[in-house]
Amino acid sequence: MAHKGERIFLVSISVILILIMVSIGSHRYFTGGGSLIREGYYWIEKTTTAPFKFFSNIWNNYIYLVNTKQENALLKKRLASLKAQYMCSQELEAENKRLRSMLEFKRACYTFKVHPASVFAQDISLVFKTVIIDRGSYEGFVKDMPIINPDGVVGRVIATSPHTSQVLLITDPNSAIPALVKATRVKGIVKGRGDGGLALEYIRSSEDLNLGDEVVTSGLLGIFPKGLKIGCIKEISRDKRKIFAEILLMPSVEIDKIEDVFGIQGHVEGSD
Amino acid sequence: MLKVAIKLFGLFLLILLIEVTIIPSISSSLRIDLFLGLIMGLVIYAPFTYGVVSTFIFSFLLQAFSGVRLGVFPFVYVGAYLGIEFVKDIIYLESIVSQVVVACIFNILIASITGGLMDRWFIEEGLLPLIFGTALTGLFAPVMTFTIKQLWPADES
16 A cells, blocks of 8 residues: 555646646657557557457458459459440540640649558547558658548648558548638638538538539648539528638548548649 | 566557557547547556556657647647546546546547637537447447556566
């Protein structure tokens, strides 16, 4: 049994350390500690799950190969179809570029590469929406890097270590992305609601919006390239006494089910 | 003592693996706080100094896997340790039923305090995941305390 003095001393030390942590918490230099821990965990997780992944690979790649031949044939057909579509889209892209320059519009020019990554850990608390992915600064992931998947925007990197990155999901209330409604070009800010949904803010009640309208990134601030899918309008509430409408969005990405994502490397030029 | 520390750290790593990788792969909105059971085991079977220091270090490590501000996890978990220590003097905490009840209460307290400190409503995700997570946290608490009991040599507690 510890003496009363010893208890008071320990509790006081704990309180002092917690206060120091809270006061230095936002300082960039000290966030490195967390990165080091996540990096350590990355290697532990990799080592621990390696045998399970090995047997899973054997099962998936050698034993569970029923219908592979038929699937392969089907995929070849789809590939051929996609190649044809790609050729058409290349033509359309060239035409689009030509028209844009002719009209002397500011052209959004994205020069970016995408890097694949996988989610391997999720936020331990219920109130925050972050995930940890298995790619870090060694693979070119940097703070504020946009994270997407084929369905749309997933979030952005808020901290990195050599082999891991912490991603703030778009559904977290700390997340705010400049966006526009694709059909009407009305601009606003998409914010996370914490309950898995999104809200489109700062849109005037008088704007002509419809349910199902697609909302994409506007490219403002230069973090997210222009035109990435964010979600669709699922609810619009207009109040005559309020300047802005309350608009709820359905995220285009199923945030609860994300596994594989892409980091966008490069900068965005000429966003309007 | 070093042997116990190594075993305890191994148990913490296992908890971390379950909490941040395995449980989210089953359900992304479910959180089972196995660490709370570990704290309860430390309160019951470990010396005070060992318990506080371990709780502080482990909660600091846990902090790296969340978006919460630095210092919040050590604050809530060391607070939970002291709270459970206080409860230990009032009720018989070695009983499985009391462990389940205390773990459920402290799980809700931790979620609400963490949310409150970060200006969040702790049931944003919905009431059902919270209730389910709290119930499972309570049910796993006796398992964790039993594990801690096995780690700790009888003469050192």
